[in-house]
Amino acid sequence: MTTRRIRSAATAAVAAAVTGAAAACSAPGGGTDGGASADSVVIGVASEPDTLSPLLGYGKDGNSKIFDGLLVRDAGQKLKPALAKALPEVGDGGRTYTYTLRDGVRFSDGEPLTADDVVFTYRTVLDDRTNNTAKSELDAIEEVRADGDDKVVFTLKYPYAAFAARTVLPIVPEHVAGEQDPNTGSFNTKPVGTGPYVLTDWRKGEKLTFKANPDYWGGAPKVKKLTMAIVADDDVRATRLRSGDLDGAVLPPNLAATFENEDGRKTYRATSYDFRAVTLPTGNPVTGDTAIRRALDLAVDREAMVDKILDGAGRPAYGPLPLDDPWFARGTERDRDLGEAERVLDDAGWKPGQDGIRAKDGRRASFTLFHPSGDKVRQDHALAYASDAKKAGIEVKVESATWEVIEPRMKHDAVLAGFGSTGDPDFGLYTLLHSSLAGDGFNNMARYDDPAVDEALDTGRRSQDPEDRKAAYDDLQRELVKNPGYTFLTHIDHMYVLADRWDGLTTQTEPHEHGFASGPWWNVEDWQPKK
Amino acid sequence: MTRLVARRALSAVPVLLVVTFGVFAIAAVSPFDPVKAYAGTAALGADRETLDRLRENLGVDRPFAERWWEWLTSAAGGDLGQSSVMRQPVAEVIGERLVWSALLCAVAFVLAVLLGTVLGVLAARRPGSPADRAVTSLAYALEAAPVFWIALLAVWLFALKLDVLPAGGLTDTGSEHVTAGQLLSHLALPAGVLAVSQLPWFTLYVRQGVGDALAEDPVRGARARGLSERTVLLGHALRSGLLPVLTLIGSRVPELITGALLVESVFSWPGIAAATVEAATAVDFPLLAALTTLATAAVLAGNLLADLLYGLTDPRVKLSEM
Numbered sequence: 001m002t003t004r005r006i007r008s009a010a011t012a013a014v015a016a017a018v019t020g021a022a023a024a025c026s027a028p029g030g031g032t033d034g035g036a037s038a039d040s041v042v043i044g045v046a047s048e049p050d051t052l053s054p055l056l057g058y059g060k061d062g063n064s065k066i067f068d069g070l071l072v073r074d075a076g077q078k079l080k081p082a083l084a085k086a087l088p089e090v091g092d093g094g095r096t097y098t099y100t101l102r103d104g105v106r107f108s109d110g111e112p113l114t115a116d117d118v119v120f121t122y123r124t125v126l127d128d129r130t131n132n133t134a135k136s137e138l139d140a141i142e143e144v145r146a147d148g149d150d151k152v153v154f155t156l157k158y159p160y161a162a163f164a165a166r167t168v169l170p171i172v173p174e175h176v177a178g179e180q181d182p183n184t185g186s187f188n189t190k191p192v193g194t195g196p197y198v199l200t201d202w203r204k205g206e207k208l209t210f211k212a213n214p215d216y217w218g219g220a221p222k223v224k225k226l227t228m229a230i231v232a233d234d235d236v237r238a239t240r241l242r243s244g245d246l247d248g249a250v251l252p253p254n255l256a257a258t259f260e261n262e263d264g265r266k267t268y269r270a271t272s273y274d275f276r277a278v279t280l281p282t283g284n285p286v287t288g289d290t291a292i293r294r295a296l297d298l299a300v301d302r303e304a305m306v307d308k309i310l311d312g313a314g315r316p317a318y319g320p321l322p323l324d325d326p327w328f329a330r331g332t333e334r335d336r337d338l339g340e341a342e343r344v345l346d347d348a349g350w351k352p353g354q355d356g357i358r359a360k361d362g363r364r365a366s367f368t369l370f371h372p373s374g375d376k377v378r379q380d381h382a383l384a385y386a387s388d389a390k391k392a393g394i395e396v397k398v399e400s401a402t403w404e405v406i407e408p409r410m411k412h413d414a415v416l417a418g419f420g421s422t423g424d425p426d427f428g429l430y431t432l433l434h435s436s437l438a439g440d441g442f443n444n445m446a447r448y449d450d451p452a453v454d455e456a457l458d459t460g461r462r463s464q465d466p467e468d469r470k471a472a473y474d475d476l477q478r479e480l481v482k483n484p485g486y487t488f489l490t491h492i493d494h495m496y497v498l499a500d501r502w503d504g505l506t507t508q509t510e511p512h513e514h515g516f517a518s519g520p521w522w523n524v525e526d527w528q529p530k531k
Numbered sequence: 532m533t534r535l536v537a538r539r540a541l542s543a544v545p546v547l548l549v550v551t552f553g554v555f556a557i558a559a560v561s562p563f564d565p566v567k568a569y570a571g572t573a574a575l576g577a578d579r580e581t582l583d584r585l586r587e588n589l590g591v592d593r594p595f596a597e598r599w600w601e602w603l604t605s606a607a608g609g610d611l612g613q614s615s616v617m618r619q620p621v622a623e624v625i626g627e628r629l630v631w632s633a634l635l636c637a638v639a640f641v642l643a644v645l646l647g648t649v650l651g652v653l654a655a656r657r658p659g660s661p662a663d664r665a666v667t668s669l670a671y672a673l674e675a676a677p678v679f680w681i682a683l684l685a686v687w688l689f690a691l692k693l694d695v696l697p698a699g700g701l702t703d704t705g706s707e708h709v710t711a712g713q714l715l716s717h718l719a720l721p722a723g724v725l726a727v728s729q730l731p732w733f734t735l736y737v738r739q740g741v742g743d744a745l746a747e748d749p750v751r752g753a754r755a756r757g758l759s760e761r762t763v764l765l766g767h768a769l770r771s772g773l774l775p776v777l778t779l780i781g782s783r784v785p786e787l788i789t790g791a792l793l794v795e796s797v798f799s800w801p802g803i804a805a806a807t808v809e810a811a812t813a814v815d816f817p818l819l820a821a822l823t824t825l826a827t828a829a830v831l832a833g834n835l836l837a838d839l840l841y842g843l844t845d846p847r848v849k850l851s852e853m
Contacts, residue, residue: 042705050571051618057573131588133573136581181613183588188618200707204617204627205805206700209707229704231799236698239691245704403575404562419576431578441579513572 038501038529040225044237044249045515048208048230052191052199054170055124055182057134061422063517065210065226065524067170067193070099070118070152075506075523077422079164083113083171083194087164094159094464099167101150105217107173108198115146120174122154124182131183137166137427159462161469162424170195196221196525205230212525221525223502228516241497248498250515253313256495268496268520270507271324273420273428275317276381277486278369279446282438284412286367290483291348292394297484298334298341299392300385305490309380313495317488319477320420320428324509327425327470329477341392350393358393366395370409371416373400378416381489385416410445417445420491420512425473426461433457433476433485448485452476496520502527532839532850539835546831547824552599554823558814559595566591568813569615589615591814602820612817616809621821624806629825631701632802636791638718639725644780647730651737652769658742667738670731678728678790682797685724696720699799721798728790729783736779740772747771774845781837785830 049058054067062073072082081087084099091098105113122144125132140160147153156163170193177187189202196218197210210226229246231237238255240246251259259265280287280296287293302316321328350358350365358365369386371378379400386396396414406415421428431443434457438447456476460469494514498505498521505527510518566585567574574582586592602612611621654666673681690698697703697720702713744750745768753763795804803822810818842850 040705044704047572050569050616053618056618128584129588131569131585133570133577133581133585135584136578184613184618184620186619186623189623203701203801206799206801207704225705225707227705229700240698240704243694245697403567404564431576437578441577441582442575443578 039223040227041223041499041521041524042227042229042245042247043498043519043521044229044231044240044246045519046230046232046234046237046250047515048204048228049516051188052202053177053182053185053188054121054172055130055132055177056188057132058191059170059517060134060137060168061511061513061517062168063522064170064193064195065197066191066195066199067172068105068195069168069170071164071167073165073168073423073508075508077509079168082168083118084167088167090164090464092155094161094462095156097154097156097163097167098147099152099154101152102217103150105194106215107176107192107194108213108215109173109176109192111173111175113171113173113194114149115152117174118152118171119144119146120178121169121171124172124177125169127182129183138169140166159464160426161461161464162426165423165427168423197226216525218525221527222529223524223527226521226524247501248496248519248521250494250496250519253311253493253495256313256497257311259497264500266498266500266505268498268505268507269313270494270496270510270514270518270520271315271322272491272494272510272512272514273320273322273325273422274418274492274494274510274512274514275320275322275420275488276378276416276418276490276492277317277320277488278382278385279410279415279417279486280484281410281412281414281445282447282449282485284367284414285363286365286394287414289348291344291350292365293484293487294482295341295344295350295392296385296389296394296487297481298337298344299394300388300487300489301336302489303336305381305384309377309384310490310492313493314490315493317491319480319488320432320486321425321473321477322491322509325425327473329474332477332481334481338391345393352393356390356393357395364395365393366397367414368397368399368409369414369416370399370401370406372406373402377492378418382416385487385489407442411439411447415445417486418492418512422509422511425469426457429473429476430457430461433480446485450479450483450485452479453483494518501530503530504528532842535838535842535850536835539831543828543831547827548603550827551603551820551824552596554820555595555599555602555816558811558816558819561811561814563812563814565589565615565814568815595816598816599820602817606821606824611821614810614815614818616813616815617806617818621817624818625803625821625825628801628803628806631800632791632795632804635718635722635725635795635800635802636787638722639729639791640783640787642722642726643729643733644776646726647733648737648769648773648776650730650734651772652741652764654734654738655741655745655768655772656764663738666734670734670738673727674731674735676728678724679793679797681728682721682724682794685720686797689720699797701801721794721800724798725787725790725794728794729787732779732783733776736776737772740775741768742772744768744770744772774841777840777844778837780840781833781835784833785826788826788829 052058059067062069068082070084071079074080083102085102088097088099124130140156140163141154142157143155145153173192176192180187191199196213196216198213200211201209207227207229212221212224214220234252234255237249238251241249256267260267280293282288306314306316315323318332345358350360353359369382371382382398386398389396431437433448433453435449435454437443453476456472459472463469494510496519505520507520508522566582570577614621614624617624650666654663686698689696697717701717702709750763750767753767792804795802807822842848
């Protein structure tokens with residue numbers, strides 16, 4: 001009797017719940033599990049977006065599955081047309097960008113895309129009342145207007161060579177999003193776009209499910225169903241991948257290595273712009289001294305960090321740009337040179353003290369280095385850095401803390417920072433190094449101030465000639481070697497494991513943020529099932 | 532009875548006022564920065580102007596008393612406000628999640644009461660017998676075990692070692708629809724764990740109640756009249772032995788809610804737990820206040836329910852005097 005009562009109570013509750021839930025999903029199919037069919041894929045990632053509305057920042061760097069931008073990047077990070085017919089026409093010395101829209105593109109609700117949708121998207125993002133965290137990335141825009149139904153013209157405040165790379169920003173339909181408050185409207189969780197996939201369900205904290213958009217202007221995707229499962233814990237993600245619950249996942253290098261030689265699975269390693277660096281605040285008398293900065297730059301053993309901390313899944317960082325970036329300045333690679341580091345310190349008057357720590361004018365060569373607590377990779381970098389610095393006679397006191405504690409101290413204390421943007425060197429470098437942004441929020445955390453670097457950044461930003469830009473960024477990277485405001489340590493490779501059921505998978509060179517939009521699934525709409 | 536309910540409902544109003552005011556006050560002095568929480572990882576790349584603009588748009592610098600009053604007046608009008616951290620209306624956040632939390636709690640509660648009664652009666656039948664000793668020591672052990680620990684143990688055993696039940700989620704990851712079968716298999720572990728964590732209280736109370744009743748005159752009289760052991764146990768002893776359990780039902784509600792929060796987190800159950808934690812760390816006033824109100828109301832309702840049951844089952848208690 002007891003069991004019968006339990007069962008009937010449970011069935012009643014379940015029935016009620018199911019009716020409620022069934023009303024919310026309308027997609028056909030209803031497969032029984034993650035399954036081994038090649039037209040569905042289940043991917044495990046560590047975190048989910050706060051919102052799916054591009055107006056609040058979702059997909060701003062491209063690769064959104066629900067939306068398209070005017071342009072998109074290919075596997076080699078080159079810009080190519082998406083919602084625009086072609087790359088923009090640049091006029092007025094780099095101050096106007098004109099895009100012509102592709103014909104016949106429709107949103108997934110059937111309404112056609114028009115120039116007004118593009119204008120609405122940009123104007124809403126730029127509106128001060130919209131809580132977009134990345135609005136400053138579009139600061140260059142003075143005006144955006146529609147010219148007829150299929151032309152959009154951007155007028156910039158100054159010539160900005162990198163602007164086209166910002167127009168990967170996803171375009172939203174004015175007829176849906178325009179009816180709501182962009183900060184809280186239902187568009188945040190029920191987006192409508194032109195993209196290759198349509199969101200079918202989003203259970204926050206658990207998963208997002210997408211189905212292929214059969215009317216996609218780029219052709220219906222072969223992978224019909226895409227599920228992004230949110231599994232915060234690395235070990236749980238690996239376990240669920242092993243059990244077959246997930247087809248693929250983003251994993252730290254040591255866990256990814258356990259899948260290396262398995263049949264039916266492939267491991268992908270994406271190189272990245274994701275650097276780890278130590279900020280050397282100019283406001284601190286020790287880290288502000290160019291001799292100390294140069295000595296630290298010479299004393300660190302980058303190769304050892306890649307081997308020991310990253311298990312080989314990374315590359316030494318000689319500056320903010322990774323070695324394989326076309327904008328990387330050849331010749332700035334440098335080996336560890338402890339002898340040179342000591343000579344630099346000797347010349348500058350930093351003499352070894354009794355405890356082995358150098359001192360100058362009664363000041364010990366000692367500073368504090370913070371790393372965000374809980375981040376194992378950064379902690380290991382910080383400890384290795386401290387041990388390398390000690391060999392040159394510089395004391396680095398490593399402390400861990402939350403960002404709430406670190407932020408007010410960034411002016412005087414070093415931080416083990418991690419950043420990296422793709423798309424254009426201007427995106428990552430300007431905010432990292434320009435003196436006008438010193439201490440502005442998390443921009444230029446080291447308060448770096450070097451007139452030659454400022455000049456190079458301005459030239460790189462405003463010049464339209466790729467040759468001039470390349471020369472400017474080369475100058476900048478060489479100047480960084482002479483006056484390092486940061487000690488760049490490593491660029492971290494991002495590791496992914498994926499079931500081997502599709503052909504022609506690639507990875508892009510990835511930014512600091514990864515997992516959801518980057519990874520071998522960055523272009524899942526183009527995958528071809530095997531056989 | 533109507534009078535009791537009405538009076539309790541009326542006295543709930545000041546309680547809720549004080550509790551929500553307290554939530555706003557505590558959240559206001561918490562070290563978390565709502566702007567950083569709102570921006571998430573984007574905050575680590577944001578400039579000062581962006582952060583300042585967000586601060587102003589979110590209105591987080593206004594005095595908490597003012598924000599509380601604003602929330603209260605609009606909540607009284609049926610508008611629970613907008614959750615900043617979820618980017619959607621509070622009513623929607625709760626609506627999407629409450630069903631699953633309620634289902635989890637209800638199933639666990641029913642399981643705990645039924646199982647607790649059975650075990651309690653079993654133990655009370657012969658005090659000091661091996662069955663009694665086994666049940667009692669099990670109950671004490673479970674009472675001391677933290678819920679999340681039991682939950683992790685259950686995942687390890689049933690999901691990883693035996694691989695008979697799924698480790699988390701509402702359905703299999705690849706499955707799109709919530710079907711009854713899927714739901715039942717995914718509900719088994721979290722509901723089971725939550726039930727087990729509540730079990731010792733009911734077991735021990737029933738054991739005590741039934742044990743005492745067995746020693747009382749009416750039962751001895753019944754036995755003397757030659758009634759069957761079954762009738763004595765279930766008809767006489769259990770009936771009066773269950774009375775203390777009824778009060779327990781009400782007082783276990785808060786424990787059930789906090790237990791559910793932990794269980795939901797461990798099993799990634801899409802209930803209101805994750806929302807509660809996020810609301811707290813993000814200082815999301817409207818969401819936090821609504822969830823606290825909900826929890827408080829559940830506790831008050833639990834107490835009322837216990838009193839009503841007591842009044843209905845125990846002839847010595849008059850509802851009109853409560």
